[in-house]
Structure formats: C-alpha cells, structure tokens
Amino acid sequence: xxxxxxxxxxxxxxxxxxxxxxxxxxxxxxxxxxxxxxxxxxxxxxxxxxxxxxxxxxxxxxxxxxxxxxxxxxxxxxxxxxxxxxxxxxxxxxxxxxxxxxxxxxxxxxxxxxxxxxxxxxxxxxxxxxxxxxxxxxxxxxxxxxxxxxxxxxxxxxxxxxxxxxxxxxxxxxxxxxxxxxxxxxxxxxxxxxxxxxxxxxxxxxxxxxxxxxxxxxxxxxxxxxxxxxxxxxxxxxxxxxxxxxxxxxxxxxxxxxxxxxxxxxxxxxxxxxxxxxxxxxxxxxxxxxxxxxxxxxxxxxxxxxxxxxxxxxxxxxxxxxxxxxxxxxxxxxxxxxxxxxxxxxxxxxxxxxxxxxxxxxxxxxxxxxxxxxxxxxxxxxxxxxxxxxxxxxxxxxxxxxxxxxxxxxxxxxxxxxxxxxxxxxxxxxxxxxxxxxxxxxxxxxxxxxxxxxxxxxxxxxxx
Amino acid sequence: xxxxxxxxxxxxxxxxxxxxxxxxxxxxxxxxxxxxxxxxxxxxxxxxxxxxxxxxxxxxxxxxxxxxxxxxxxxxxxxxxxxxxxxxxxxxxxxxxxxxxxxxxxxxxxxxxxxxxxx
Numbered sequence: 287x288x289x290x291x292x293x294x295x296x297x298x299x300x301x302x303x304x305x306x307x308x309x310x311x312x313x314x315x316x317x318x319x320x321x322x323x324x325x326x327x328x329x330x331x332x333x334x335x336x337x338x339x340x341x342x343x344x345x346x347x348x349x350x351x352x353x354x355x356x357x358x359x360x361x362x363x364x365x366x367x368x369x370x371x372x373x374x375x376x377x378x379x380x381x382x383x384x385x386x387x388x389x390x391x392x393x394x395x396x397x398x399x400x401x402x403x404x405x406x407x408x409x410x411x412x413x414x415x416x417x418x419x420x421x422x423x424x425x426x427x428x429x430x431x432x433x434x435x436x437x438x439x440x441x442x443x444x445x446x447x448x449x450x451x452x453x454x455x456x457x458x459x460x461x462x463x464x465x466x467x468x469x470x471x472x473x474x475x476x477x478x479x480x481x482x483x484x485x486x487x488x489x490x491x492x493x494x495x496x497x498x499x500x501x502x503x504x505x506x507x508x509x510x511x512x513x514x515x516x517x518x519x520x521x522x523x524x525x526x527x528x529x530x531x532x533x534x535x536x537x538x539x540x541x542x543x544x545x546x547x548x549x550x551x552x553x554x555x556x557x558x559x560x561x562x563x564x565x566x567x568x569x570x571x572x573x574x575x576x577x578x579x580x581x582x583x584x585x586x587x588x589x590x591x592x593x594x595x596x597x598x599x600x601x602x603x604x605x606x607x608x609x610x611x612x613x614x615x616x617x618x619x620x621x622x623x624x625x626x627x628x629x630x631x632x633x634x635x636x637x638x639x640x641x642x643x644x645x646x647x648x649x650x651x652x653x654x655x656x657x658x659x660x661x662x663x664x665x666x667x668x669x670x671x672x673x674x675x676x677x678x679x680x681x682x683x684x685x686x687x688x689x690x691x692x693x694x695x696x697x698x699x700x701x702x703x704x705x706x707x708x709x710x711x712x713x714x715x716x717x718x719x720x721x722x723x724x725x726x727x728x729x730x731x732x733x734x735x736x737x738x739x740x741x742x743x744x745x746x747x748x749x750x
Numbered sequence: 751x752x753x754x755x756x757x758x759x760x761x762x763x764x765x766x767x768x769x770x771x772x773x774x775x776x777x778x779x780x781x782x783x784x785x786x787x788x789x790x791x792x793x794x795x796x797x798x799x800x801x802x803x804x805x806x807x808x809x810x811x812x813x814x815x816x817x818x819x820x821x822x823x824x825x826x827x828x829x830x831x832x833x834x835x836x837x838x839x840x841x842x843x844x845x846x847x848x849x850x851x852x853x854x855x856x857x858x859x860x861x862x863x864x865x866x867x868x869x
Binding site: 335387401412431432491494495645653 | 755771
C-alpha cells in the first residue's frame, strides 16, 4: 500500500497526468474512474489475469476442436465434457516436466526472456473496456482497469516491449535454430507492427482521441470498421502477422526451424512463450473490437431495442466477448484454410504493399476529413471529386507502359560443357546452360532398345 | 486519481504470475542429468560452435530494424497530429502531408536500391 502511495506521489510529481476535469472524470477520457480504490484495482487486475488465463485455455481447446472439425476429425474429446479440460491437462503436464537450462545458454537472460514475453502480453488488457459503468460492491466503476489519453499508444508500447522476450529468448539459447527463429520473428513483428500502427491513425483522426473508452463512445452511431474498411482490413492482416499465426507463422516453421525461438525451452518457460502467443492473439482481437467494431456496444438491431437497454449494465460484456471470439474464430479459420507463406513473399507483402497502402489511406482520410471540417464543401461534393480523381488515375494508368521483362542479373553461364560436379558437390545449371544427358537415362534407353531388338529378333527367328 | 497507478497493480499481479510459474516448475519438476540433453539442439548432430556473445545472422535483419526505426518514429509523429486533427486544422494537415512526402522519398529510394528484396 505504501509502495502504491509512493508511486502515486512520484507520478503526480512528474506531471504525467493531465488535469482532472470538474466532474471528477479525467480530461480526454470518457469513463469515470474517480470512485475506484485500491481494492477495486486489485480485484480488476486479478480478474483480468484470470480472464486471460482461462481465455487462453479455452482458445487452445477451441482452436484444436474447430481445426479438427475443418479436417473432418473430432479433435480433443476425452478429458472433461467435450474435451474442455484437455488444455488444462496439457498445462499441468508442462508444469510437472523437467526445467532444462541448456549448457551454452546465457543463464539470466535465458530465464528472464519468457517472463518478459508473458508479462508484457498481460498488460494490454488494462485499458480494454469490457463495458460501461456498473455497480460493484456499492461503488460505481467502469468495467475497465484504467484509461488515459494515450491508452492505445500504451498498448502498442506493451506489445513492442514483448518482442524483447522473443529476441532475447532466441539469442540467449546460443543455438542456431532459436537464433534464426528469433531474428525472423522480430523482423516479422516489427514490420507488421508498422502497418498495424499506421492503420490505427485513421481511427484517431475520426475519434479525435487515443483513449479507449473515448473511442468506444465515439462509435455510438457507427462502428469505425465500416467507414474505415481499408484500415480495418490492413489491421486484420497485420494483426495475424504480428502474432506469428498462420499463414504468417514463419518463426515456427517446423520444416525449417524446428521450434523457432522456443526450441531450447522446456517446461514452464516454454509454456510462458506459448501462453504469451495466445494472449497476444486475444489482445489484438480485443484491440480490433475496441477500435473498429464498436467495443462493448451491442450490434445494430439489438442496440435499438428498448431505448438502448442492452448497452447498459452487464450486457455489454456479452457483446464484447461475442466480438472477441468471432475474431478468434477468424484466426482459427485462417489456420484451417491457408498455407504458410514463404519468408520473402511475406516481407515483400508487408513492406511493398501493406505499408504504402496504409500510408496512402492515412493521407486519403486526412484529406477528406480536412475538406469536410475546414471547408464549406459537403460530403457529396467530396465523393464526386474523389470519383473524378479515381477515374483520371485509372485513365493515366493505361498510359503507363507495361512492365518490361525483368533483367537477368547475376552470373553469366561460362562457355563449354556444363559439369554439375565440378566443385565436388552437385550444383544446378545456370540460366543458358543445359544438363548433359544423365548416364542412367542413357543406360535405360540402351536397355529398352536392346529388349526391343531381341524381341524382334526372336519374332523373326520364330517366323523363320 | 492518478490513472497510471492501477497499471502498477496489474504489473504486480502479472509479475507474480510470470515469476511464480517458472519458480513452481523449478521446484516441482524432476531433475535427471543427461549430458546430451544439455547440448544445443541441432537434430541430433554435433552442435555448430558459436562465437562468444551470440551467433551470426543475415545482415538483412539489421536493415529491416533500421528501416523500422524510421517508420516507427514517423508513426509516433502521426499519432499526436491525428488526435489533435481538429485543433491543428489546415496548418497541421498541410504540414503532415509534407512530412509524409519527405518520408516517402527515402522509402522509394530504399525500394529502388533493393532494400526490401529477400533472396
């Protein structure tokens, strides 16, 4: 308690917080946390952690079950009703396994890395609103641990620090596969984090805030996924890349990298990496729900019933969870449908498509919003003008010549007979070179010819 | 009420979980010594010897990290502008589009020089 009080003094001393508004609610934040006390915070924090752990156990079961159905097999169905206790059994088994620390490992970093991963992944839900204010033990409090004007920035920061878990885990193992897996994973996560954070800019422009409760309350009439559909699509693609899930699960490409960055980990340390991965999946789904899908707000026909009755009290938790699990189902669906990309295709897609498109989208939204807010033009005029611009752009694109054949760069084939075994081990031919006919094929052809020859000879002998 | 204090409470709970799990498995789990188990895993062959202080990895990842920093800083500049979009009005809009154009020039340069090619 004294530690908390000390921290409070410290933070206020640094003027990290904006001045509070007269109503008691913080400036720039829609939810009112003024009645919360330490016990409410502790309760909410514990509930969040328990919620995350339970969700992960259910998500693993759900994934195996749904993928099983998609592949026409039952999936886990032995432990507990519908196999629900399967993931709990797996977790207990991991807890009871030997905790191996490999000889070459950098001991301290090796042990701390999985803790960093799981610690950072648990932080995101602090600012995710489950619902509006409710009565809890006689106190009116929002269903959200805390909120501040830079909440989404905090989410991205927590996700970025979580990457340290992966990079340090792979590096400290001092082994080839984990090192390659971790640099791959890091490059992937940071590349897709860019397009992810760029896609959020347009939401901030429309909502005028980075506070999660404020963004949810700005979606009263319209969920941002509809007007900002391109941004939503970019976010959904990059959230799959960010969480290392299929079709982007290259860090754990089993055929290439064994277990990726977690190869040298066992027991609970491995479990923490696994847990962090699934928590991150839930985190990005929750952020998508909050920023694009109206957060805890009921979907349209239900929200109109009885003067918004379903948007008050505990009902919103239901809508939030429905949206969250719909997105998790989407993750599982992708896994059951798509194949893994090659690494170069993946990086090309991220850097050459997602980032330019999301940058262009930010400029488009800013321009349209700017014209709407700072000039006297109506939305109709803007849309007509945009249509004209698109038509002109399409017309101009026809004038640009077709892409020419790519230049053949690199080595030029040396003249002479190609010898595949010149360097001591077989190499494929360069462009322009042809392989000499294989000896085996020559022998096979000779054998066939001799068989037919003897055949005809025999026939002739018979006839004769 | 300071909104960052609940964060410290959650951090405390998360840290207890993260430490507790690893600690519990270290106490509960068995310990059976086996020399091969403590070697680096490389599909059963003799592990490749590594340089002290980490192995080597392709330079391309370093390039990605550098490009990432440029764009991440760009994003960090975009966020406050997006939040105060209405207050900054036309000045902010024009300035930010100018900034984006300036960032796009090195992006195109790196693209043309093959900075995003993987082979």
